[in-house]
Amino acid sequence: MSDQRNTSKRDGPPGPRETRWTWLLLIPLLGTLIVPLYNTRDPELFGLPFFYWYQMVWIPVSVLVTVVVYRITRRR
Amino acid sequence: MTFAAVNGVQLAVFIFLFGFVTVLGFVAARWRRAKDLDSLDEWGLGGRSFGSWITWFLLGGDLYTAYTFVAVPALLFGAGALGFFAVPYTIIVFPMVFLVAPRLWSVSHRHGYVTPADFIRGRFGSGSLALVIAITGIVATMPYIALQLIGIEAVLKAMGILGHWPIIIAFGVLAAYTYQSGLRAPALIAFVKDSLIYLVVIVAVIYIPTQLGGFDDIFAAADKKFSASENPGDGVLLGDAAVLGYSTLAFGSALALFLYPHSVTGVLAARSRDTIKRNMAALPVYSIMLGLLALLGYMAIAAGIEPIVTDGKPDPNTIVPLLFDDMFPAWFAGVAFGAIAIGALVPAAIMSIAAANLWTRNIYKEYLNRDATPAQEARSSKLASLVVKAGAVIVILVLDPQFSIDLQLIGGVVILQTLPAIVFGLYTRFFHARALLAGWAAGLAAGMYMLYDTPNAITGKTHFGGPQYALSNFGLDTKVAIYTGLVALLVNIVVCVLVTLALRAANQPYGDDATEPSDYVVEAGDPGVDPLRDAAAAR
Numbered sequence: 242m243s244d245q246r247n248t249s250k251r252d253g254p255p256g257p258r259e260t261r262w263t264w265l266l267l268i269p270l271l272g273t274l275i276v277p278l279y280n281t282r283d284p285e286l287f288g289l290p291f292f293y294w295y296q297m298v299w300i301p302v303s304v305l306v307t308v309v310v311y312r313i314t315r316r317r
Numbered sequence: 318m319t320f321a322a323v324n325g326v327q328l329a330v331f332i333f334l335f336g337f338v339t340v341l342g343f344v345a346a347r348w349r350r351a352k353d354l355d356s357l358d359e360w361g362l363g364g365r366s367f368g369s370w371i372t373w374f375l376l377g378g379d380l381y382t383a384y385t386f387v388a389v390p391a392l393l394f395g396a397g398a399l400g401f402f403a404v405p406y407t408i409i410v411f412p413m414v415f416l417v418a419p420r421l422w423s424v425s426h427r428h429g430y431v432t433p434a435d436f437i438r439g440r441f442g443s444g445s446l447a448l449v450i451a452i453t454g455i456v457a458t459m460p461y462i463a464l465q466l467i468g469i470e471a472v473l474k475a476m477g478i479l480g481h482w483p484i485i486i487a488f489g490v491l492a493a494y495t496y497q498s499g500l501r502a503p504a505l506i507a508f509v510k511d512s513l514i515y516l517v518v519i520v521a522v523i524y525i526p527t528q529l530g531g532f533d534d535i536f537a538a539a540d541k542k543f544s545a546s547e548n549p550g551d552g553v554l555l556g557d558a559a560v561l562g563y564s565t566l567a568f569g570s571a572l573a574l575f576l577y578p579h580s581v582t583g584v585l586a587a588r589s590r591d592t593i594k595r596n597m598a599a600l601p602v603y604s605i606m607l608g609l610l611a612l613l614g615y616m617a618i619a620a621g622i623e624p625i626v627t628d629g630k631p632d633p634n635t636i637v638p639l640l641f642d643d644m645f646p647a648w649f650a651g652v653a654f655g656a657i658a659i660g661a662l663v664p665a666a667i668m669s670i671a672a673a674n675l676w677t678r679n680i681y682k683e684y685l686n687r688d689a690t691p692a693q694e695a696r697s698s699k700l701a702s703l704v705v706k707a708g709a710v711i712v713i714l715v716l717d718p719q720f721s722i723d724l725q726l727i728g729g730v731v732i733l734q735t736l737p738a739i740v741f742g743l744y745t746r747f748f749h750a751r752a753l754l755a756g757w758a759a760g761l762a763a764g765m766y767m768l769y770d771t772p773n774a775i776t777g778k779t780h781f782g783g784p785q786y787a788l789s790n791f792g793l794d795t796k797v798a799i800y801t802g803l804v805a806l807l808v809n810i811v812v813c814v815l816v817t818l819a820l821r822a823a824n825q826p827y828g829d830d831a832t833e834p835s836d837y838v839v840e841a842g843d844p845g846v847d848p849l850r851d852a853a854a855a856r
Contacts, residue, residue: 288531
């Protein structure tokens with residue numbers, strides 16, 4: 242993002258304060274790619290081993306994170 | 318071909334749904350109608366006008382293909398937890414693409430780029446690098462289209478329809494309406510496809526477990542199967558040696574997904590930068606469906622489903638259709654089969670359009686007809702889309718289906734080698750075009766060698782046994798394996814950096830960069846962003 246210039250206030254790209262928030266996008270990667278965190282059977286949920294429902298839970302979390310970053314970095 | 322076991326009701330529902338989307342496909346030419354479809358912006362990108370909802374259905378239909386719906390449960394059925402990698406893969410892909418795709422959208426709209434190779438041509442001023450990116454894209458896409466046919470074939474087999482003629486008819490029809498309507502056809506059909514798939518999945522994951530005694534019993538059955546098998550790598554949890562392979566496969570697949578030409582086509586068809594960002598937040602909803610679908614593989618185990626055997630080989634892709642056939646009344650099984658088949662048509666159409674656009678823009682216009690008019694471009698793409706689909710049908714008819722699956726595996730490793738040029742290129746001009754070429758070649762060679770060097774103990778294959786390369790090959794004392802594509806990408810990047818530094822030291826000049834830093838952040842409505850409207854205004 243080195244080449245973002247600040248043009249006019251209305252349609253300029255997000256400034257540094259906003260782009261800092263994009264680091265939040267790393268959260269879903271950390272949550273799902275560190276497999277030893279969740280490669281276990283217990284606790285089960287509705288008979289589903291932890292391995293399965295834990296990863297499914299990350300779907301709404303990832304959506305939430307992306308929405309937050311989208312809202313903060315959106316042009317106004 | 319036989320009809321012995323065909324259920325009339327099931328077949329009737331299936332044919333009705335298929336006929337319905339065929340009509341939609343032709344009507345699509347007039348949907349959100351343009352004055353004419355005689356340009357790639359219209360035929361190949363749907364007028365670059367799709368808003369948030371259409372883009373969501375289009376990209377969802379494009380990325381979550383019928384083959385995924387059939388093959389992911391089949392993987393869990395056969396190997397267990399490893400198959401679930403599709404879920405983290407489709408979770409992490411969107412936050413990553415959230416950063417990159419809007420930049421590609423902006424620069425492409427600013428300069429009228431239709432394909433990723435168009436962007437490379439403009440950014441690096443190198444025809445040869447653009448050609449390599451285009452050919453890589455076409456080569457990686459072809460087997461992907463063939464896989465969609467395998468998805469349809471699995472459904473037909475489960476219905477008791479054997480023989481190749483239904484596939485030829487299905488693809489003939491698909492080719493005809495794609496030819497006429499371009500990207501509008503899959504965009505419109507995607508609404509039907511996804512509504513049906515959501516309906517089927519919701520019914521399946523609520524109804525089927527109740528018939529099988531709940532998830533406790535389902536997982537107990539899966540456990541029993543895997544502990545009885547001789548394969549040490551299967552199980553409802555990952556073995557220690559498989560952990561790194563699981564996460565690197567998810568990560569590498571996520572990096573590759575948006576390098577595929579058909580993903581780029583879906584992104585560039587969006588109306589605005591904002592549309593893409595919203596979609597990156599909303600698209601993971603499909604992953605919920607994918608995760609639930611994946612579990613159908615275990616339900617098939619619990620239900621005692623045995624894959625259909627053709628030519629002496631069991632076809633695991635038939636287990637989901639067979640499960641539906643077993644569990645649902647005939648009419649709803651027909652709906653489910655229709656959903657899967659239609660689910661194959663949408664991505665197949667988009668993929669053939671994307672491959673055709675690469676051909677037209679980066680080979681035909683670049684080397685065969687430099688002064689091609691927009692109408693000639695559209696004509697060239699339409700014809701190329703027919704050739705691409707015919708090619709996919711021939712591949713399925715002539716070659717062993719396993720060959721397509723191997724090719725697709727290779728395709729993922731291949732397309733990943735375009736990452737430095739496309740993704741890094743969106744951010745920096747540090748890399749020299751010739752260095753990117755060298756890195757591409759080195760990554761490709763390394764990837765091919767490693768895939769060739771991978772045996773598969775379970776299937777007994779000595780080469781191209783899977784996408785995981787054992788770290789013991791590097792002299793490490795471990796059973797751990799890592800996703801081949803990621804290793805190849807690493808080789809690629811290292812070569813790109815080293816060769817760039819060498820060329821810089823030797824004062825080798827860079828090609829012209831047609832883009833400006835501000836081009837990467839422009840939004841629809843900004844001056845010069847809408848080539849279509851600007852062209853219309855100039856008339």
